[in-house]
Amino acid sequence: MNFPTLLFYTFALLVVAGAVGTIANIRNTVAAAMSLVLTMVSLAGIYVLLGAHMIAVFQIMVYGGAIVVLFLFAVMLHGDEHEELPPGRMRLVKAASVLVAICVMAGLVRALVGFPELPAAPVGFGRARQVGIALYSDYVLLVEMVSQVLLAAIVGALVLAKRKID
Template identity: 45%
Template sequence: MSLWLFYAFGAVAVIGALGMVLNVRNAVASALCLVATMVALGGVHVLLEAYFVGALQVLVYAGAIVVLFVFVVMLLNLRRDGFPPARARLGRVTAAAVVGAALAGLVGLALTLPETAVPGATAALPEGFGGYRRVGAALFTDYLLAFEATSLLLLSAMVGAVVLAKRRGGDA
């Protein structure tokens, strides 16, 4: 059952990702394809018993971040003819081919490699794994410093945004 669900979510995620990249005509549709991918990834998290992370994935990525994308896209009102004409087409095709070949090689390598368990992956899940209680406890005990450092990161991003965007006296 969960294997089939994984295939279903995986397929939605891949199709959504392809739709986002290939849909060059309409940026809003691209962003909505991204929503589909994010929701499907949230489903994969739930299948891995990471319920809290799954919920966050939907709330933060599918909800907040992509909505922000859509806002920006609509504000900028981009149309296809608004982009500068694509130059150096050959170079781009070559680059895409090289990256694609490398990716295909990696996938092929992964398929041929013998199945080895990731260290720690075979251990039984602890009680309450993936729940908000456990995530919260980890966040405020073991990873307290990382949590606080992230707030420093947000502070610098905020100060930076103000510095770069605020209207100053005398500035145009």
């Protein structure tokens, strides 16, 4: 077993461990969110092994960073006191979640078995260089428009958050 394969299995194990941790920590929401971070960051490791560095960075920034931070904010704002569902209701919720999980799993297995052979990705796919070239040649107009979106969002945030507009 060579080194990259070893790394792949390590990351794969961490992904699964993080996912299990997310659902195992049913009482402690913060711990569940941190387990989700483990899953997301380990997935980014697998992307790096595939050579898609840029996608790995996005994975860490968006999923590992922004979305989990949003989760934590929601948890903090919601506070500690979470209403306990009555036991019968709780069992129903658990049964429903297991059912949904099984359905998703079955769907994925069915999609993957007999999935047509995909053409190989172009050389350098998902690397910073290729993404940068695409952004600043083919999609330069969109990049400029997104900068306008950011400008509008900054101005808007200032307008709404400033105590006194002068």
